[in-house]
Amino acid sequence: MELSPTHKIGLVLSGGGARGFAHLGVIQALHENGIYPDIISGTSAGAIIGAMIASGHTPEECLHFFLGKKILHFARLTMSKKGIMILNGMEEKLREFLQVKTFEDLKIPLVITASDFMNATPVHFEHGELLPCVIASSSIPVVFTPRMIDHVEYVDGGVFMNLPVRPIRKRCEKIIAVEINSIDTSEKITNMIGMAIRSFHLGLDRNTDIDRNMCDIFIAPQNMTKYSIFDLEHVQEIYNEGYQTAQRILHSSVLKNSIPVSA
Numbered sequence: 001m002e003l004s005p006t007h008k009i010g011l012v013l014s015g016g017g018a019r020g021f022a023h024l025g026v027i028q029a030l031h032e033n034g035i036y037p038d039i040i041s042g043t044s045a046g047a048i049i050g051a052m053i054a055s056g057h058t059p060e061e062c063l064h065f066f067l068g069k070k071i072l073h074f075a076r077l078t079m080s081k082k083g084i085m086i087l088n089g090m091e092e093k094l095r096e097f098l099q100v101k102t103f104e105d106l107k108i109p110l111v112i113t114a115s116d117f118m119n120a121t122p123v124h125f126e127h128g129e130l131l132p133c134v135i136a137s138s139s140i141p142v143v144f145t146p147r148m149i150d151h152v153e154y155v156d157g158g159v160f161m162n163l164p165v166r167p168i169r170k171r172c173e174k175i176i177a178v179e180i181n182s183i184d185t186s187e188k189i190t191n192m193i194g195m196a197i198r199s200f201h202l203g204l205d206r207n208t209d210i211d212r213n214m215c216d217i218f219i220a221p222q223n224m225t226k227y228s229i230f231d232l233e234h235v236q237e238i239y240n241e242g243y244q245t246a247q248r249i250l251h252s253s254v255l256k257n258s259i260p261v262s263a
Helices: 017-032 045-054 059-066 088-098 131-137 192-206 235-250
Strands: 007-013 039-043 083-086 110-116 121-125 142-144 147-149 152-156 172-178 217-219
Touching: 007 017, 007 045, 017 045, 017 059, 017 172, 017 235, 039 045, 045 059, 045 088, 045 110, 045 131, 059 235, 088 131, 110 131, 121 131, 131 147, 131 152, 217 235
Parallel strands: 007 039, 007 172, 039 110, 083 142, 172 217
Antiparallel strands: 110 121, 110 152, 147 152
16 A cells, blocks of 8 residues: 655755755745745755755855865865775764754754665665764765765765655655756866766766656756866855756746645
8 A cells, every 4th residue: 555645845956066056046946936845855965955954054054154165174185095085074064064963853854865885775864863874975986985884884875866856756745856967078087086076977867867757846957067066166156056947947837836835
């Protein structure tokens, strides 16, 4: 017997590095249109933004968290054989910002997808300590070291599921999915990190087809190929791309009555 949905609106946020600032613009547009998610599902950058919003922060507060920052505020080089950098700074700064410890402390239910690298499977976290799962979901292989949780090494959730609609599809009446990953085929690859990122992005693009077809509203902010996944110089511009794309889609006559709004 199939269970009835327990949530009206589910919001799904894809991975994509610094392009995740577009998620904040999309969420701001949703709020301005009276649309507030009852549950959030996120991978990588989507897990970070999802945790911020689920903890009760506004998109504007989240935006200010990133303004003026550089990559070394969030990660440092490491001698590990399993990654070039470690996301220790991200974990420390998120701990201060979120002011929550567990999934159960969040104001909005959150599901975070990470990848069990050794067993080659996606894993969906929604209970227990929050930050290890956020960092695990954001640990791009080779670029960042894996995150250990309960003696299992996890890497970026996008390896197997970059647009995690499936974990919450049956729980929701409507799903709004936001995808920020795009590939610039004209970009020249000049180093090992660039090669790792391009390979990663090619995999992301292939593993989202199923989930794209399972959502009710699909939002893909434009011009994302202009920004690298480590671009912290154009935070506001990336945010604006998400906001403008979402407003355009939400104002279309076809979608005006397709999603419930809050009074």
